[in-house]
Amino acid sequence: MTAPKSSQQHRDQAVDTGNAERCSSAMDGKPAPRDASVAFIRNWPVTLLSLCFLPLLLSLGNWQLNRAAEKQQIQNQLDARLSGQPIRLSGEAPEAGALQIYAPVRLLGFYTDEYFLLDNRTRNGRVGYEVLQVFETGSGDTPKARWLINRGWLPAGSHRSELPEVRYPLAAKVITGFLYPARIEGQGVTPPHSLIQSPQELSTRQLALSQPAWQIRLSADSDTAFTTDWHLITTSPQKHTGYAVQWFAMATALLLLWLLTATNLRQILREKWFKKTSKET
Known part of the structure; x- marks a missing residue:
């Protein structure tokens, strides 16, 4: 009859010991092993x-x-x-500071037969050319001036040897556009209606432009413009x-x-x- 009491005492001691450990851990401010924090x-x-x-x-x-x-x-x-x-451009010299990039301009005059095809120009994934053509202002007592006009883009034909036909009015026209750098620096002679890779290939002596540093890109509302769609910001x-x-x-x-x-x-x-x-x- 004494064995059960001894077994009961051992169980009570085991329970008391576990509780005492938890209590001592709580008193010391340290978490129990099961409640230990996990490293983040x-x-x-x-x-x-x-x-x-x-x-x-x-x-x-x-x-x-x-x-x-x-x-x-x-x-x-x-x-x-x-x-x-x-800005209305004529044969007279423009005011200082008037010629600035993207400045809108208006000209009255006529196209000459001097045009060139700027090669390897694309629109919507299609290859073609941009048409650079000389435009002359002034007549009679008004001083004459010659400007290089970028009329826009024409699609290329199925063969490289087939150049597009460039039509232009013979009568006087009013055109509108904006100034854009040309940097014409060539010294040789480039035959009209020929392909060029850059306006820099053109000669200032040959074209006798009034402002060889500038070209005029036509606006979309000009009736002599081809496909413009100018990308001013890349x-x-x-x-x-x-x-x-x-x-x-x-x-x-x-x-x-x-x-x-x-x-x-x-x-x-x-x-x-x-x-x-x-x-x-």
């Missing part, structure tokens, strides 16, 4: 690699946003300048913004990948949820 980072190589690439991706996104802001500012300046009052602000979104998306994906593969976030959240549900029950 468990994969340091992946963490260090993420720390190297995350700032790079964020900086690239910010750079693209800054580029978008710069391009938008340039676009606003171009729109303001192109919407201004056109990359639009919207495209830069799209690039920025892509970089930020990659940074977000990298951050999520790091949280899932290099940290114990899921385990920590699961333990917190388990403790919360245990207290509620």
Whole structure:
């Protein structure tokens, strides 16, 4: 009859000992082994690699946003300048500072038979040519002036030997457009109606232009213009913004990948949820 009492005493001592350890741990301010906190980072190589690439991706996104802001500012300046009052160009020398890039202009005169085909120009993926033609202003007592006009784009034929036919009015016309750099620097003689790779191949002596540093690109509403569709800005602000979104998306994906593969976030959240549900029950 004494054996059960001894067994009961041992069980009571075992229970008392466990409780005493928990109480002493609580008194010392240290969590019990089961309640020990889990380290947040468990994969340091992946963490260090993420720390190297995350700032790079964020900086690239910010750079693209800054580029978008710069391009938008340039676009606003171009729109303001192109919407201004056109400068009437004649044989008289223009005022100082009047000839600026993208400045709108208006001319009264006629086309000469001196035109050239600027090769390897594309529109919507199609290869063609831009037509550069001399336009002469002034008549009678008005001083004459000669300008190089870019009339726009014509599609190429099925064979390189087939050049497009360039039509132009013989009567006097009023044309509108805007100034664009030409930088005519050639010294030789280029036969009219021939192919050129750049306006720089043309000769100032041959064409006798009043302003060889400039060409005039026709606006779309000019009745003598071909396909214009001028791309004044190579990359639009919207495209830069799209690039920025892509970089930020990659940074977000990298951050999520790091949280899932290099940290114990899921385990920590699961333990917190388990403790919360245990207290509620």
